Amino acid sequence: MNEITVHLKVNGRPHTLRTAGRTTLADLLRDQLGLTGLHLGCEQGVCGACTVIVDGLPMRACLTLAGACEDSDVVTVEGLDGPDADRLRDAFSRHGALQCGFCTPGMLLSAHHLVRARQPLDREEVGVALSGNICRCTGYNGIVSAVREALEGGIAAESAAVTTRNHEE
Amino acid sequence: MKAPDFRYHRPTTVEEAIALLADAGDDGKVIAGGQSLVPIMNMRLAEPETLVDLTGVDELRTGSKTPSGACYGATTTHMMFEYELVPDVTRGLLPHAAAGIGYPAIRNRGTVGGSLAHSDSSAEWPTVMAALDAAVHVRSVRGARTVPVRELLLGFFTTALEPDELITEVEVPGLAPTARWGMYKMCRKPGEFAESLAVALGEAEPDGPWREVELWLGAAADRPLRLNSTEEAVRGEAFADLLPDRLVAPLAADLGQDLSAIDPTGRHALQLHAVTVQRALQSAERGDTA
Ligand SMILES: Cc1cc2nc3c(=O)[nH]c(=O)nc-3n(C[C@H](O)[C@H](O)[C@H](O)COP(=O)(O)OP(=O)(O)OC[C@H]3O[C@@H](n4cnc5c(N)ncnc54)[C@H](O)[C@@H]3O)c2cc1C
Ligand code: FES
Ligand code: FES
Numbered sequence: 001m002n003e004i005t006v007h008l009k010v011n012g013r014p015h016t017l018r019t020a021g022r023t024t025l026a027d028l029l030r031d032q033l034g035l036t037g038l039h040l041g042c043e044q045g046v047c048g049a050c051t052v053i054v055d056g057l058p059m060r061a062c063l064t065l066a067g068a069c070e071d072s073d074v075v076t077v078e079g080l081d082g083p084d085a086d087r088l089r090d091a092f093s094r095h096g097a098l099q100c101g102f103c104t105p106g107m108l109l110s111a112h113h114l115v116r117a118r119q120p121l122d123r124e125e126v127g128v129a130l131s132g133n134i135c136r137c138t139g140y141n142g143i144v145s146a147v148r149e150a151l152e153g154g155i156a157a158e159s160a161a162v163t164t165r166n167h168e169e
Numbered sequence: 170m171k172a173p174d175f176r177y178h179r180p181t182t183v184e185e186a187i188a189l190l191a192d193a194g195d196d197g198k199v200i201a202g203g204q205s206l207v208p209i210m211n212m213r214l215a216e217p218e219t220l221v222d223l224t225g226v227d228e229l230r231t232g233s234k235t236p237s238g239a240c241y242g243a244t245t246t247h248m249m250f251e252y253e254l255v256p257d258v259t260r261g262l263l264p265h266a267a268a269g270i271g272y273p274a275i276r277n278r279g280t281v282g283g284s285l286a287h288s289d290s291s292a293e294w295p296t297v298m299a300a301l302d303a304a305v306h307v308r309s310v311r312g313a314r315t316v317p318v319r320e321l322l323l324g325f326f327t328t329a330l331e332p333d334e335l336i337t338e339v340e341v342p343g344l345a346p347t348a349r350w351g352m353y354k355m356c357r358k359p360g361e362f363a364e365s366l367a368v369a370l371g372e373a374e375p376d377g378p379w380r381e382v383e384l385w386l387g388a389a390a391d392r393p394l395r396l397n398s399t400e401e402a403v404r405g406e407a408f409a410d411l412l413p414d415r416l417v418a419p420l421a422a423d424l425g426q427d428l429s430a431i432d433p434t435g436r437h438a439l440q441l442h443a444v445t446v447q448r449a450l451q452s453a454e455r456g457d458t459a
Contacts, residue, residue: 002174002175002176002177004177020174021174021175021176021177021220022171022172022173022174022175022177022210024171024172024207027171043170043171043208043211044208044211044212045204045207045208045271045274045275048272048274051274054277057248057274057277058273058274058277059274059277059278060204060274060275060278062207062211063203063204063207063208063278064203064207064278065177065200065203065207065220065222067177067179067222068179068200068203068222068224068225070179070225110273110274113273128359129273131272131358131359131360132271132272132273132274132275132360133272
């Protein structure tokens with residue numbers, strides 16, 4: 001086996017790992033770090049179930065070699081924290097945006113990136129932005145509603161914060 | 170499925186990368202974003218012995234203006250074009266094309282050099298860069314050369330690159346301030362590869378016909394095609410007259426197809442291409458970027 005050493009941060013924690021050169025980020029996270037939140041549906045980049053955040057951007061863990069993540073900062077669904085993540089989780093459960101849950105970690109990470117951008121989106125635009133995440137259960141309506149609600153919640157929270165600050169001045 | 174085992178190198182300079190490629194010989198391969206190569210390796214359609222990863226070579230991820238246009242490092246990602254993190258010299262064509270490639274997660278890793286070296290005629294960059302008459306700068310331990318994209322793409326997954334050669338930059342000539350462009354990608358779901366992909370470039374009266382037009386079509390043959398006969402049919406014609414039905418005959422000529430002998434599947438594909446070309450012309454005619 002052709003082994004390599006990879007140094008990377010996962011959910012805020014630094015790791016030094018020995019692995020095969022052919023190991024993908026998905027297999028490194030699942031098999032060597034026990035982070036089984038991300039799922040492997042296709043290993044061809046199509047389904048989106050393996051989506052994780054690498055250096056601030058959503059990427060396919062199944063199409064990213066572990067070696068290419070040297071010095072990278074990786075966030076998986078297990079490490080997805082903060083007000084936007086809370087809003088999304090809450091909205092997903094209220095809107096029935098998941099059934100079996102296979103697609104959910106990838107959906108949450110792709111959606112988190114959208115919510116963080118604070119750009120208002122209509123249903124069609126959310127659909128296009130999430131077209132790289134396939135769900136075989138829900139029919140997407142609940143997912144789109146949940147993401148829009150979390151996005152609106154994020155935008156509202158920010159304008160509320162601005163209003164409060166203005167009042168205090 | 171998983172990729173077979175390979176030796177993995179992650180150099181930090183172009184010098185190092187081309188030396189590693191030369192050492193690896195015929196069984197070595199470059200990997201950039203991995204968004205085409207990793208699926209192919211996972212399906213075991215490619216089994217390279219050695220991979221030379223470009224993600225650590227910072228000098229390849231740059232973009233700057235030149236006197237005649239712009240030069241983009243080979244590992245400039247689709248996302249960097251989409252959000253104009255590199256300068257655009259095409260009045261919006263490059264960012265528009267980039268935004269239509271795959272899904273956000275694909276655009277965040279996939280690179281312009283990788284897409285050109287992969288040479289899939291249904292992908293965006295081969296057709297767009299051929300239309301713009303871009304050229305790639307290539308390096309190997311044997312020296313450097315420049316290859317126009319129109320000569321680089323030889324067929325499906327086949328290019329004029331030697332196994333030890335690395336694309337380092339893509340040089341794109343700027344579009345004149347009076348030039349118009351239009352582009353249309355036909356696909357059933359956002360993010361899928363195109364069923365047809367047309368790019369129109371040229372000069373037109375403010376609201377009138379195309380005075381000059383160059384048309385390029387992707388996803389119709391094993392490489393992007395220039396549509397000479399269709400250009401003839403379009404030049405000087407009032408836009409309202411350019412319905413897809415009128416484009417079918419010249420398109421068939423451009424694709425080398427005999428309209429009287431064509432089967433229904435072929436006829437359907439031809440109709441899709443005609444509609445795609447018409448929509449590309451239309452998006453340019455209105456001066457927007459549909
Ligand atoms: C689900 C999915 C959907 C997609 N949809 C689209 C789409 O709609 N439109 C589209 O255009 N593309 C699409 N793609 C492909 C994507 O754009 C790829 O990023 C691109 O084709 C290859 O770029 P890469 O950097 O990932 O190359 P890699 O996969 O790393 O490499 C591809 C090939 O190019 C070679 N190579 C890479 N860089 C160089 C270099 N600098 N010099 C020499 N050779 C090099 C490699 O050896 C390999 O043969 C999609 C991919 C996926 C997985
Ligand atoms: S497993 Fe990565 S996209 Fe399907
Ligand atoms: S909830 Fe089952 S795949 Fe989406």
